[in-house]
Amino acid sequence: MTTSHASLPFDLWLFDLDGTLVETAPEIADAVNDTLAELGLAPVTLRAVRDWIGHGTRELLIQALADRTGRAADDVRADPAFAAQEAVFARHYEARCGTRSHPYPHVVPTLQALRAAGARLVVLTNKEGRYTDRVLDAHGLRGYFDRVISGDTLPVKKPQPLGVEDSLLRFGIARERCVLVGDSSIDVETARRARISVWCVPYGYNMGQPIAAAQPDRIVPDFRALLATAHPTEAAAVPVAH
Structure with a gap:
Protein backbone atom coordinates (compact mmCIF):
# COMPACT_ATOMS: atom_id res chain seq x y z
CA MET A 1 0.00 0.00 0.00
CA THR A 2 1.07 3.58 -0.60
CA THR A 3 2.24 5.33 2.57
CA SER A 4 -0.33 7.72 4.04
CA HIS A 5 0.47 11.42 4.08
CA ALA A 6 -0.17 12.57 7.64
CA ALA A 25 -22.51 24.70 -18.78
CA PRO A 26 -22.39 27.90 -20.89
CA GLU A 27 -20.28 26.40 -23.67
CA ILE A 28 -22.18 23.09 -23.57
CA ALA A 29 -25.39 25.09 -24.01
CA ASP A 30 -23.80 26.94 -26.92
CA ALA A 31 -22.90 23.64 -28.59
CA VAL A 32 -26.36 22.19 -27.99
CA ASN A 33 -28.01 25.27 -29.48
CA ASP A 34 -25.58 25.30 -32.42
CA THR A 35 -26.68 21.72 -33.06
CA LEU A 36 -30.38 22.42 -32.67
CA ALA A 37 -30.14 25.38 -35.03
CA GLU A 38 -28.41 23.25 -37.67
CA LEU A 39 -31.19 20.67 -37.28
CA GLY A 40 -33.88 23.34 -37.63
CA LEU A 41 -34.99 23.18 -33.99
CA ALA A 42 -35.57 25.89 -31.40
CA PRO A 43 -32.88 26.60 -28.77
CA VAL A 44 -32.96 25.44 -25.15
CA THR A 45 -32.14 27.49 -22.06
CA LEU A 46 -28.93 27.45 -20.08
CA ARG A 47 -30.93 26.37 -17.02
CA ALA A 48 -32.24 23.32 -18.88
CA VAL A 49 -28.74 22.35 -19.96
CA ARG A 50 -27.45 22.69 -16.39
CA ASP A 51 -30.18 20.29 -15.24
CA TRP A 52 -29.30 17.75 -17.95
CA ILE A 53 -25.56 17.61 -17.17
CA GLY A 54 -24.35 14.54 -15.33
CA HIS A 55 -24.67 11.45 -17.49
CA GLY A 56 -22.36 12.54 -20.31
CA THR A 57 -22.93 14.75 -23.33
CA ARG A 58 -24.56 11.97 -25.37
CA GLU A 59 -27.40 11.67 -22.85
CA LEU A 60 -27.59 15.45 -22.58
CA LEU A 61 -28.09 15.74 -26.34
CA ILE A 62 -30.79 13.06 -26.18
CA GLN A 63 -32.62 15.08 -23.52
CA ALA A 64 -32.35 18.26 -25.60
CA LEU A 65 -33.66 16.58 -28.74
CA ALA A 66 -36.49 14.97 -26.79
CA ASP A 67 -37.41 18.34 -25.30
CA ARG A 68 -37.41 20.15 -28.64
CA THR A 69 -39.23 17.46 -30.66
CA GLY A 70 -41.73 16.32 -28.02
CA ARG A 71 -40.52 12.73 -28.27
CA ALA A 72 -39.58 10.31 -25.52
CA ALA A 73 -35.86 10.10 -24.75
CA ASP A 74 -35.90 6.37 -25.54
CA ASP A 75 -37.32 7.11 -28.99
CA VAL A 76 -34.55 9.63 -29.68
CA PHE A 89 -23.07 18.00 -31.88
CA ALA A 90 -19.52 16.62 -31.71
CA ARG A 91 -18.36 19.09 -34.33
CA HIS A 92 -19.93 22.03 -32.53
CA TYR A 93 -18.84 21.01 -29.02
CA GLU A 94 -15.25 20.39 -30.03
CA ALA A 95 -15.23 23.93 -31.43
CA ARG A 96 -16.81 25.34 -28.26
CA CYS A 97 -14.65 23.55 -25.65
CA GLY A 98 -12.70 26.11 -23.67
CA THR A 99 -14.48 29.13 -25.13
CA ARG A 100 -16.87 29.90 -22.25
CA SER A 101 -15.68 27.63 -19.44
CA HIS A 102 -13.32 28.30 -16.55
CA PRO A 103 -12.01 26.53 -13.44
CA TYR A 104 -13.98 27.43 -10.34
CA PRO A 105 -12.33 29.68 -7.72
CA HIS A 106 -9.44 28.14 -5.76
CA VAL A 107 -9.34 24.97 -7.90
CA VAL A 108 -5.86 25.45 -9.33
CA PRO A 109 -4.03 26.41 -6.11
CA THR A 110 -5.77 23.58 -4.24
CA LEU A 111 -4.72 21.03 -6.84
CA GLN A 112 -1.19 22.43 -6.64
CA ALA A 113 -1.19 22.08 -2.84
CA LEU A 114 -2.50 18.52 -2.93
CA ARG A 115 0.12 17.46 -5.45
CA ALA A 116 2.86 19.19 -3.46
CA ALA A 117 1.77 17.18 -0.41
CA GLY A 118 2.12 13.93 -2.35
CA ALA A 119 -1.53 13.09 -3.01
CA ARG A 120 -2.66 11.14 -6.05
CA LEU A 121 -5.25 13.03 -8.12
CA VAL A 122 -7.70 11.54 -10.63
CA VAL A 123 -10.42 13.02 -12.83
CA LEU A 124 -13.52 10.79 -12.78
CA THR A 125 -16.13 12.14 -15.19
CA ASN A 126 -18.96 10.85 -17.35
CA LYS A 127 -17.97 13.28 -20.11
CA GLU A 128 -16.65 11.47 -23.17
CA GLY A 129 -12.85 11.36 -23.42
CA ARG A 130 -12.47 13.55 -26.51
CA TYR A 131 -14.28 16.38 -24.74
CA THR A 132 -12.65 15.78 -21.36
CA ASP A 133 -9.23 16.14 -22.98
CA ARG A 134 -10.20 19.39 -24.69
CA VAL A 135 -11.57 20.97 -21.52
CA LEU A 136 -8.56 19.97 -19.40
CA ASP A 137 -6.13 21.15 -22.07
CA ALA A 138 -7.98 24.43 -22.60
CA HIS A 139 -7.43 25.34 -18.95
CA GLY A 140 -3.99 23.79 -18.42
CA LEU A 141 -5.32 21.28 -15.88
CA ARG A 142 -4.17 17.95 -17.28
CA GLY A 143 -0.74 18.09 -15.65
CA TYR A 144 -2.21 18.10 -12.15
CA PHE A 145 -3.71 14.63 -12.54
CA ASP A 146 -2.16 11.18 -12.33
CA ARG A 147 -5.04 9.64 -14.29
CA VAL A 148 -8.08 10.80 -16.25
CA ILE A 149 -11.08 8.46 -16.37
CA SER A 150 -13.78 9.64 -18.77
CA GLY A 151 -17.21 8.23 -19.47
CA ASP A 152 -15.85 5.97 -22.21
CA THR A 153 -12.49 5.01 -20.64
CA LEU A 154 -13.88 1.91 -18.91
CA PRO A 155 -16.79 -0.41 -19.83
CA VAL A 156 -19.12 1.41 -17.42
CA LYS A 157 -19.33 4.93 -16.01
CA LYS A 158 -20.61 6.57 -12.83
CA PRO A 159 -22.59 5.66 -10.74
CA GLN A 160 -20.96 2.27 -11.36
CA PRO A 161 -17.90 2.25 -9.03
CA LEU A 162 -15.41 0.73 -11.48
CA GLY A 163 -13.50 3.99 -11.91
CA VAL A 164 -12.96 4.17 -8.16
CA GLU A 165 -11.93 0.53 -7.91
CA ASP A 166 -9.55 0.94 -10.85
CA SER A 167 -7.87 3.89 -9.13
CA LEU A 168 -7.60 2.19 -5.74
CA LEU A 169 -5.87 -0.79 -7.34
CA ARG A 170 -3.71 1.25 -9.69
CA PHE A 171 -2.27 3.42 -6.92
CA GLY A 172 -2.37 0.85 -4.12
CA ILE A 173 -4.33 3.08 -1.76
CA ALA A 174 -6.68 1.89 0.98
CA ARG A 175 -10.39 2.63 0.60
CA GLU A 176 -10.50 4.73 3.78
CA ARG A 177 -7.77 6.99 2.35
CA CYS A 178 -9.80 7.89 -0.74
CA VAL A 179 -12.40 10.61 -1.36
CA LEU A 180 -14.58 11.50 -4.33
CA VAL A 181 -15.17 15.23 -4.71
CA GLY A 182 -18.22 15.97 -6.85
CA ASP A 183 -21.36 18.02 -7.29
CA SER A 184 -24.21 15.59 -7.85
CA SER A 185 -26.21 12.64 -6.57
CA ILE A 186 -24.41 10.57 -9.22
CA ASP A 187 -21.12 11.23 -7.45
CA VAL A 188 -22.62 10.40 -4.05
CA GLU A 189 -24.06 7.13 -5.34
CA THR A 190 -20.73 6.23 -6.96
CA ALA A 191 -18.88 6.77 -3.70
CA ARG A 192 -21.45 4.87 -1.66
CA ARG A 193 -21.18 1.87 -4.00
CA ALA A 194 -17.38 2.01 -3.73
CA ARG A 195 -17.49 2.49 0.06
CA ILE A 196 -15.35 5.62 0.03
CA SER A 197 -15.87 9.13 1.38
CA VAL A 198 -17.67 11.72 -0.73
CA TRP A 199 -17.49 15.50 -0.41
CA CYS A 200 -19.59 17.75 -2.62
CA VAL A 201 -19.58 21.38 -3.70
CA PRO A 202 -22.91 23.24 -3.62
CA TYR A 203 -22.41 25.31 -6.77
CA GLY A 204 -22.38 22.62 -9.50
CA TYR A 205 -24.92 20.67 -11.49
CA ASN A 206 -27.21 18.28 -9.65
CA MET A 207 -30.15 18.00 -12.04
CA GLY A 208 -31.87 20.95 -10.39
CA GLN A 209 -31.78 19.54 -6.85
CA PRO A 210 -29.86 20.88 -3.82
CA ILE A 211 -26.81 18.71 -3.17
CA ALA A 212 -27.73 18.37 0.51
CA ALA A 213 -30.61 16.12 -0.57
CA ALA A 214 -28.06 13.54 -1.77
CA GLN A 215 -26.45 13.43 1.70
CA PRO A 216 -22.74 13.56 0.92
CA ASP A 217 -20.38 13.18 3.87
CA ARG A 218 -19.52 16.87 3.63
CA ILE A 219 -20.56 19.89 1.64
CA VAL A 220 -17.49 22.03 1.00
CA PRO A 221 -18.27 25.67 0.19
CA ASP A 222 -15.33 25.94 -2.19
CA PHE A 223 -12.05 24.21 -2.97
CA ARG A 224 -10.16 25.89 -0.14
CA ALA A 225 -12.20 23.77 2.27
CA LEU A 226 -10.71 20.57 0.85
CA LEU A 227 -7.55 21.40 2.76
CA ALA A 228 -9.37 22.34 5.97
CA THR A 229 -8.53 19.07 7.74
CA ALA A 230 -4.86 19.51 7.03
CA HIS A 231 -4.85 23.27 7.50
CA PRO A 232 -7.48 24.33 10.07
CA THR A 233 -7.03 28.01 9.26
CA GLU A 234 -8.60 27.44 5.85
CA ALA A 235 -12.37 27.68 5.32
CA ALA A 236 -14.06 24.86 7.24
CA ALA A 237 -15.88 22.04 5.50
CA VAL A 238 -19.53 21.70 6.43
CA PRO A 239 -20.59 18.26 7.77
CA VAL A 240 -23.95 16.95 6.57
CA ALA A 241 -26.27 15.34 9.10
CA HIS A 242 -27.48 11.89 8.09
Whole structure:
Protein backbone atom coordinates (compact mmCIF):
# COMPACT_ATOMS: atom_id res chain seq x y z
CA MET A 1 0.00 0.00 0.00
CA THR A 2 1.07 3.58 -0.60
CA THR A 3 2.24 5.33 2.57
CA SER A 4 -0.33 7.72 4.04
CA HIS A 5 0.47 11.42 4.08
CA ALA A 6 -0.17 12.57 7.64
CA SER A 7 -0.79 16.18 6.59
CA LEU A 8 -3.72 15.21 4.35
CA PRO A 9 -7.08 13.64 5.19
CA PHE A 10 -6.81 11.43 2.07
CA ASP A 11 -4.09 10.07 -0.21
CA LEU A 12 -6.27 9.56 -3.32
CA TRP A 13 -8.57 12.35 -4.48
CA LEU A 14 -11.04 11.67 -7.29
CA PHE A 15 -12.63 14.72 -8.89
CA ASP A 16 -15.72 15.10 -11.04
CA LEU A 17 -15.14 17.57 -13.88
CA ASP A 18 -18.26 19.48 -14.97
CA GLY A 19 -19.67 21.55 -12.13
CA THR A 20 -16.87 20.56 -9.74
CA LEU A 21 -13.53 21.51 -11.28
CA VAL A 22 -14.76 23.57 -14.23
CA GLU A 23 -17.85 25.64 -15.00
CA THR A 24 -18.74 24.23 -18.43
CA ALA A 25 -22.51 24.70 -18.78
CA PRO A 26 -22.39 27.90 -20.89
CA GLU A 27 -20.28 26.40 -23.67
CA ILE A 28 -22.18 23.09 -23.57
CA ALA A 29 -25.39 25.09 -24.01
CA ASP A 30 -23.80 26.94 -26.92
CA ALA A 31 -22.90 23.64 -28.59
CA VAL A 32 -26.36 22.19 -27.99
CA ASN A 33 -28.01 25.27 -29.48
CA ASP A 34 -25.58 25.30 -32.42
CA THR A 35 -26.68 21.72 -33.06
CA LEU A 36 -30.38 22.42 -32.67
CA ALA A 37 -30.14 25.38 -35.03
CA GLU A 38 -28.41 23.25 -37.67
CA LEU A 39 -31.19 20.67 -37.28
CA GLY A 40 -33.88 23.34 -37.63
CA LEU A 41 -34.99 23.18 -33.99
CA ALA A 42 -35.57 25.89 -31.40
CA PRO A 43 -32.88 26.60 -28.77
CA VAL A 44 -32.96 25.44 -25.15
CA THR A 45 -32.14 27.49 -22.06
CA LEU A 46 -28.93 27.45 -20.08
CA ARG A 47 -30.93 26.37 -17.02
CA ALA A 48 -32.24 23.32 -18.88
CA VAL A 49 -28.74 22.35 -19.96
CA ARG A 50 -27.45 22.69 -16.39
CA ASP A 51 -30.18 20.29 -15.24
CA TRP A 52 -29.30 17.75 -17.95
CA ILE A 53 -25.56 17.61 -17.17
CA GLY A 54 -24.35 14.54 -15.33
CA HIS A 55 -24.67 11.45 -17.49
CA GLY A 56 -22.36 12.54 -20.31
CA THR A 57 -22.93 14.75 -23.33
CA ARG A 58 -24.56 11.97 -25.37
CA GLU A 59 -27.40 11.67 -22.85
CA LEU A 60 -27.59 15.45 -22.58
CA LEU A 61 -28.09 15.74 -26.34
CA ILE A 62 -30.79 13.06 -26.18
CA GLN A 63 -32.62 15.08 -23.52
CA ALA A 64 -32.35 18.26 -25.60
CA LEU A 65 -33.66 16.58 -28.74
CA ALA A 66 -36.49 14.97 -26.79
CA ASP A 67 -37.41 18.34 -25.30
CA ARG A 68 -37.41 20.15 -28.64
CA THR A 69 -39.23 17.46 -30.66
CA GLY A 70 -41.73 16.32 -28.02
CA ARG A 71 -40.52 12.73 -28.27
CA ALA A 72 -39.58 10.31 -25.52
CA ALA A 73 -35.86 10.10 -24.75
CA ASP A 74 -35.90 6.37 -25.54
CA ASP A 75 -37.32 7.11 -28.99
CA VAL A 76 -34.55 9.63 -29.68
CA ARG A 77 -31.94 7.19 -28.40
CA ALA A 78 -33.22 4.42 -30.70
CA ASP A 79 -33.67 6.61 -33.79
CA PRO A 80 -31.28 5.62 -36.62
CA ALA A 81 -30.86 9.34 -37.33
CA PHE A 82 -29.35 9.96 -33.90
CA ALA A 83 -25.81 8.99 -34.91
CA ALA A 84 -25.76 11.76 -37.50
CA GLN A 85 -27.23 14.24 -35.02
CA GLU A 86 -24.58 13.28 -32.47
CA ALA A 87 -21.89 13.88 -35.10
CA VAL A 88 -23.26 17.40 -35.62
CA PHE A 89 -23.07 18.00 -31.88
CA ALA A 90 -19.52 16.62 -31.71
CA ARG A 91 -18.36 19.09 -34.33
CA HIS A 92 -19.93 22.03 -32.53
CA TYR A 93 -18.84 21.01 -29.02
CA GLU A 94 -15.25 20.39 -30.03
CA ALA A 95 -15.23 23.93 -31.43
CA ARG A 96 -16.81 25.34 -28.26
CA CYS A 97 -14.65 23.55 -25.65
CA GLY A 98 -12.70 26.11 -23.67
CA THR A 99 -14.48 29.13 -25.13
CA ARG A 100 -16.87 29.90 -22.25
CA SER A 101 -15.68 27.63 -19.44
CA HIS A 102 -13.32 28.30 -16.55
CA PRO A 103 -12.01 26.53 -13.44
CA TYR A 104 -13.98 27.43 -10.34
CA PRO A 105 -12.33 29.68 -7.72
CA HIS A 106 -9.44 28.14 -5.76
CA VAL A 107 -9.34 24.97 -7.90
CA VAL A 108 -5.86 25.45 -9.33
CA PRO A 109 -4.03 26.41 -6.11
CA THR A 110 -5.77 23.58 -4.24
CA LEU A 111 -4.72 21.03 -6.84
CA GLN A 112 -1.19 22.43 -6.64
CA ALA A 113 -1.19 22.08 -2.84
CA LEU A 114 -2.50 18.52 -2.93
CA ARG A 115 0.12 17.46 -5.45
CA ALA A 116 2.86 19.19 -3.46
CA ALA A 117 1.77 17.18 -0.41
CA GLY A 118 2.12 13.93 -2.35
CA ALA A 119 -1.53 13.09 -3.01
CA ARG A 120 -2.66 11.14 -6.05
CA LEU A 121 -5.25 13.03 -8.12
CA VAL A 122 -7.70 11.54 -10.63
CA VAL A 123 -10.42 13.02 -12.83
CA LEU A 124 -13.52 10.79 -12.78
CA THR A 125 -16.13 12.14 -15.19
CA ASN A 126 -18.96 10.85 -17.35
CA LYS A 127 -17.97 13.28 -20.11
CA GLU A 128 -16.65 11.47 -23.17
CA GLY A 129 -12.85 11.36 -23.42
CA ARG A 130 -12.47 13.55 -26.51
CA TYR A 131 -14.28 16.38 -24.74
CA THR A 132 -12.65 15.78 -21.36
CA ASP A 133 -9.23 16.14 -22.98
CA ARG A 134 -10.20 19.39 -24.69
CA VAL A 135 -11.57 20.97 -21.52
CA LEU A 136 -8.56 19.97 -19.40
CA ASP A 137 -6.13 21.15 -22.07
CA ALA A 138 -7.98 24.43 -22.60
CA HIS A 139 -7.43 25.34 -18.95
CA GLY A 140 -3.99 23.79 -18.42
CA LEU A 141 -5.32 21.28 -15.88
CA ARG A 142 -4.17 17.95 -17.28
CA GLY A 143 -0.74 18.09 -15.65
CA TYR A 144 -2.21 18.10 -12.15
CA PHE A 145 -3.71 14.63 -12.54
CA ASP A 146 -2.16 11.18 -12.33
CA ARG A 147 -5.04 9.64 -14.29
CA VAL A 148 -8.08 10.80 -16.25
CA ILE A 149 -11.08 8.46 -16.37
CA SER A 150 -13.78 9.64 -18.77
CA GLY A 151 -17.21 8.23 -19.47
CA ASP A 152 -15.85 5.97 -22.21
CA THR A 153 -12.49 5.01 -20.64
CA LEU A 154 -13.88 1.91 -18.91
CA PRO A 155 -16.79 -0.41 -19.83
CA VAL A 156 -19.12 1.41 -17.42
CA LYS A 157 -19.33 4.93 -16.01
CA LYS A 158 -20.61 6.57 -12.83
CA PRO A 159 -22.59 5.66 -10.74
CA GLN A 160 -20.96 2.27 -11.36
CA PRO A 161 -17.90 2.25 -9.03
CA LEU A 162 -15.41 0.73 -11.48
CA GLY A 163 -13.50 3.99 -11.91
CA VAL A 164 -12.96 4.17 -8.16
CA GLU A 165 -11.93 0.53 -7.91
CA ASP A 166 -9.55 0.94 -10.85
CA SER A 167 -7.87 3.89 -9.13
CA LEU A 168 -7.60 2.19 -5.74
CA LEU A 169 -5.87 -0.79 -7.34
CA ARG A 170 -3.71 1.25 -9.69
CA PHE A 171 -2.27 3.42 -6.92
CA GLY A 172 -2.37 0.85 -4.12
CA ILE A 173 -4.33 3.08 -1.76
CA ALA A 174 -6.68 1.89 0.98
CA ARG A 175 -10.39 2.63 0.60
CA GLU A 176 -10.50 4.73 3.78
CA ARG A 177 -7.77 6.99 2.35
CA CYS A 178 -9.80 7.89 -0.74
CA VAL A 179 -12.40 10.61 -1.36
CA LEU A 180 -14.58 11.50 -4.33
CA VAL A 181 -15.17 15.23 -4.71
CA GLY A 182 -18.22 15.97 -6.85
CA ASP A 183 -21.36 18.02 -7.29
CA SER A 184 -24.21 15.59 -7.85
CA SER A 185 -26.21 12.64 -6.57
CA ILE A 186 -24.41 10.57 -9.22
CA ASP A 187 -21.12 11.23 -7.45
CA VAL A 188 -22.62 10.40 -4.05
CA GLU A 189 -24.06 7.13 -5.34
CA THR A 190 -20.73 6.23 -6.96
CA ALA A 191 -18.88 6.77 -3.70
CA ARG A 192 -21.45 4.87 -1.66
CA ARG A 193 -21.18 1.87 -4.00
CA ALA A 194 -17.38 2.01 -3.73
CA ARG A 195 -17.49 2.49 0.06
CA ILE A 196 -15.35 5.62 0.03
CA SER A 197 -15.87 9.13 1.38
CA VAL A 198 -17.67 11.72 -0.73
CA TRP A 199 -17.49 15.50 -0.41
CA CYS A 200 -19.59 17.75 -2.62
CA VAL A 201 -19.58 21.38 -3.70
CA PRO A 202 -22.91 23.24 -3.62
CA TYR A 203 -22.41 25.31 -6.77
CA GLY A 204 -22.38 22.62 -9.50
CA TYR A 205 -24.92 20.67 -11.49
CA ASN A 206 -27.21 18.28 -9.65
CA MET A 207 -30.15 18.00 -12.04
CA GLY A 208 -31.87 20.95 -10.39
CA GLN A 209 -31.78 19.54 -6.85
CA PRO A 210 -29.86 20.88 -3.82
CA ILE A 211 -26.81 18.71 -3.17
CA ALA A 212 -27.73 18.37 0.51
CA ALA A 213 -30.61 16.12 -0.57
CA ALA A 214 -28.06 13.54 -1.77
CA GLN A 215 -26.45 13.43 1.70
CA PRO A 216 -22.74 13.56 0.92
CA ASP A 217 -20.38 13.18 3.87
CA ARG A 218 -19.52 16.87 3.63
CA ILE A 219 -20.56 19.89 1.64
CA VAL A 220 -17.49 22.03 1.00
CA PRO A 221 -18.27 25.67 0.19
CA ASP A 222 -15.33 25.94 -2.19
CA PHE A 223 -12.05 24.21 -2.97
CA ARG A 224 -10.16 25.89 -0.14
CA ALA A 225 -12.20 23.77 2.27
CA LEU A 226 -10.71 20.57 0.85
CA LEU A 227 -7.55 21.40 2.76
CA ALA A 228 -9.37 22.34 5.97
CA THR A 229 -8.53 19.07 7.74
CA ALA A 230 -4.86 19.51 7.03
CA HIS A 231 -4.85 23.27 7.50
CA PRO A 232 -7.48 24.33 10.07
CA THR A 233 -7.03 28.01 9.26
CA GLU A 234 -8.60 27.44 5.85
CA ALA A 235 -12.37 27.68 5.32
CA ALA A 236 -14.06 24.86 7.24
CA ALA A 237 -15.88 22.04 5.50
CA VAL A 238 -19.53 21.70 6.43
CA PRO A 239 -20.59 18.26 7.77
CA VAL A 240 -23.95 16.95 6.57
CA ALA A 241 -26.27 15.34 9.10
CA HIS A 242 -27.48 11.89 8.09
